[in-house]
Amino acid sequence: MFRSGVEWLVSMLRRGDVLPPxxxxxxxxxxxVARLRDLTPRPGLRELTAGTPGLREELVDRARSAGLxxxxxxxxxxxxxxxxxxxxxxxxxxxxxxxxxxxxxxxxLATWALWRRPIGRRRPERLTFLVLAVxxxxxxxxxxxxxxxxxxxxxxxxxxxxxxxxxxxxxxWTTALVALSWAALGxxxxxxxxxxxxxxxxxxxxxxxxxxxIAVLAHLHRYALNNRELLTRLRLERxxxxxxxxxxxxxxxxxxxxLTGLANRRRWDAELTATCAAARADGGAVAxxxxxxxxxxxxxxxxxxAGGDAALRAVAELLTRRLRSGDLVARLGGDELAVLMxxxxxxxxxELAERLRAEATLLRPPGFASGELSLxxxxxxxxxxxxxxxxxxxxxxxxxxxxKITRNSVGAAHETVVLPG
Numbered sequence: 001m002f003r004s005g006v007e008w009l010v011s012m013l014r015r016g017d018v019l020p021p022x023x024x025x026x027x028x029x030x031x032x033v034a035r036l037r038d039l040t041p042r043p044g045l046r047e048l049t050a051g052t053p054g055l056r057e058e059l060v061d062r063a064r065s066a067g068l069x070x071x072x073x074x075x076x077x078x079x080x081x082x083x084x085x086x087x088x089x090x091x092x093x094x095x096x097x098x099x100x101x102x103x104x105x106x107x108x109l110a111t112w113a114l115w116r117r118p119i120g121r122r123r124p125e126r127l128t129f130l131v132l133a134v135x136x137x138x139x140x141x142x143x144x145x146x147x148x149x150x151x152x153x154x155x156x157x158x159x160x161x162x163x164x165x166x167x168x169x170x171x172x173w174t175t176a177l178v179a180l181s182w183a184a185l186g187x188x189x190x191x192x193x194x195x196x197x198x199x200x201x202x203x204x205x206x207x208x209x210x211x212x213x214i215a216v217l218a219h220l221h222r223y224a225l226n227n228r229e230l231l232t233r234l235r236l237e238r239x240x241x242x243x244x245x246x247x248x249x250x251x252x253x254x255x256x257x258x259l260t261g262l263a264n265r266r267r268w269d270a271e272l273t274a275t276c277a278a279a280r281a282d283g284g285a286v287a288x289x290x291x292x293x294x295x296x297x298x299x300x301x302x303x304x305x306a307g308g309d310a311a312l313r314a315v316a317e318l319l320t321r322r323l324r325s326g327d328l329v330a331r332l333g334g335d336e337l338a339v340l341m342x343x344x345x346x347x348x349x350x351e352l353a354e355r356l357r358a359e360a361t362l363l364r365p366p367g368f369a370s371g372e373l374s375l376x377x378x379x380x381x382x383x384x385x386x387x388x389x390x391x392x393x394x395x396x397x398x399x400x401x402x403x404k405i406t407r408n409s410v411g412a413a414h415e416t417v418v419l420p421g
Contacts, residue, residue, distance in 0.1 A: 055230070060121055063168040064114055067128035070166060071111030074131050078103060078138070081155065089146050096142060103134045125169035132167075132177050135159045140184035144192040148200030156181070156204075157211035164215025165222070174219040178212040259309055260316035263330035268338060269389075271328050275342045276387045285383035287349035288396040289339040291356065294374045294407045296335040303367055308335075310365040311373055318359055322352060338396075346381040350412040353377040357410055374408035376400060381413070 079100050085093040110127040114120040120127060136159050143152045160181060163174040185208070189196055196204065255267035263271070272288075279286045293299065293311060300308040312335060319329045319339060328340040341349055360375040378400025380392050399411030 055234075059168070060124060063124035063128070064120055066166050066168040067114045067120075067124045067131070068111065070128055070162060071107060071114060071131045073162075074107055074135055075104065075111060078107070078135060084151055088149055088151055092145060096145075099138050099141065103138045107131045107134050125167070125173050128167055128169070129173050129177060132159045132163055133180055136177065136181045137184050140181065140188045141192060143185065143204065144188040144196060148196050148204055150203075153204055153207050156185075157207055160208070160211040160215045164218040167219070168226075171216065171219040171223050174215050178216060181208065181212070257331040260313055260331050262316050262320070262337070263328055265330065265332050268328070268330035268332060268340070271330075272340055272389045272393075275340060276389045276392070279342070279383065279387040280385055283384045284343055284387075285345050285381060286387050286392065287341040287344040287346060287379065287381035288392050289341070289349055289353045289356075289377055289379050290332075290393075290396040290400045291337050291339075291353070291375050291377040292400070292404075293335040294376055294404075299373075307365070307367055311335075311363075311368070314363045314365045314373070315360060315375070318356065318363065322356060322359075344381065345383070346379065346412060349379045349381055350410060353379050353410045353412070357408065361408070376403040376407055377410045378403055379410065379412035 079097075082093065082097045082100060085096040089096070107130075110130045114124055114127050136156070139152060139156045139159075143149070143156055146152050160174075160178060163177045167173055185204070255263060257264045275286055278284065293315060296308065296311075299311055303310070312331070315337065316329070316331065319337060323329055323339075324341070326342055330338050330340070332338050339349075339352070341352070344352075357375050357377055360373055361371050363373045364370055365373075378396045378398065380395035380399060382388070382392055395413055399413060401411075403409045403411035
C-alpha cells in the first residue's frame with residue numbers, strides 16, 4: 001500500500017494530476033482523470049522540440065541562463081562561506097579556505113564555458129552539473145571534518161534544493177546530483193579524518209533525505225509543467241498555422257472560380273477598379289478582352305453539362321497559357337470570360353484576341369470534334385483620364401456583341417480612347 005501511494009505521488013507530480021486513486025472510484029471521476037491523462041504531455045523535450053525551428057535554441061538559452069545563475073552564485077558564495085569557517089571552526093578555517101579556492105577553478109571554467117564557449121550551447125546541463133558537483137564534493141568533506149555541524153549540513157542541502165528548483169534540464173540531473181551527494185558523503189565518512197556520532201548521522205540522513213526527496217519531486221513536477229507548457233504552445237502554433245492556411249485558402253476560394261481556377265467576378269471587379277484608378281493617376285493605358293464560347297447552349301445540349309465544363313476548362317487553360325505577367329484572366333459568369341491587360345493598347349489587345357480566336361478552333365476536349373469550339377471576342381482600350389471601369393466594360397461588351405453577329409470573330413474599337421489631361 002505504501003509503495004502504491006509513493007507511485008501515485010510520483011505519477012501525480014510528473015503528470016500534474018490532482019486526484020488521488022480513490023477519487024477515480026466513480027465513473028464520472030474516472031472519466032475526468034482519463035481526460036486529464038489524455039492531456040498529459042508524455043513526450044520528452046527532445047521529442048517536443050524536434051522539427052520546431054527556434055524552440056530548441058530557446059530551451060538551450062533557458063538552460064544556459066539557469067546555469068550561469070547557479071555558477072555565478074556558487075563562485076561568490078562558496079569562498080564567502082570562509083567567514084562561517086572562521087567563526088565555527090577557526091582551527092580548520094585555513095584548510096577549508098584552500099579547498100574552497102581549489103574548487104573555484106573548475107567552477108570558474110564551467111561558468112566561463114557556459115557564457116562564452118560553444119560547449120555552453122551544446123551541453124549547458126553538464127556544465128551546470130559540474131558546478132554543483134564541485135560544491136557538493138567540497139561540502140561533503142567539510143561536513144565530516146566538522147563532525148556534522150548543522151551549518152555545514154544545511155549548506156550541503158542548498159545545492160540539492162537549487163538543482164531541483166533552478167536547473168533547466170531533465171530530472172535525471174537532479175537525481176544524479178543527489179546520488180553524487182550521498183556517495184561523496186559516504187566516501188568522506190569512510191576515508192575522512194573526522195568522525196560522525198550516531199545522532200549526527202541521523203540528523204544528516206534526515207536533512208539530506210528530505211532535501212533529496214523534495215528536490216527530485218520538485219524537479220519532476222516542474223519538468224512536467226514545462227513539458228505541458230511546451231506542448232500547449234506547439235499545439236497553439238500548429239493551430240495558428242492551420243488557421244492561417246485555412247484563411248489563405250478561404251481568401252483564395254473567395255477570389256477564384258471553382259470550375260476553371262480563374263479569378264471570379266469579385267476579384268475581377270476589384271482588380272479592374274484598382275487598375276483603372278492607377279492608369280488615371282499615372283496616365284497609363286488599360287485594355288480589356290471579353291469573350292464567350294459560341295453556341296454554348298448547343299455544346300451543353302450535345303455533350304451534356306460535363307462536356308460544357310470541359311470546354312470551359314479548355315478555354316481557360318488556353319487563356320492562362322497566353323497570359324502576360326501582370327494580366328488577369330477571369331470567369332465573369334456562365335461561358336463569359338475576360339482578360340485584363342494593364343499597360344496594353346488596343347493593337348496589342350486585338351492581337352491577343354485574334355491569337356486566342358485562332359487557337360480556340362484547335363481545342364478538342366474529350367468527345368469534341370475538330371473545330372467544334374470557337375470564340376467571339378470584344379476588345380476595348382483607354383488611356384489617361386479616359387480610363388473608367390464602367391466605360392471600358394461597356395465598349396468591350398458592345399464589341400463582343402458585334403463579334404457574335406458572325407461568331408468566331410474579334411470585335412475591336414477602331415482606336416484607343418484618350419482624353420486630354
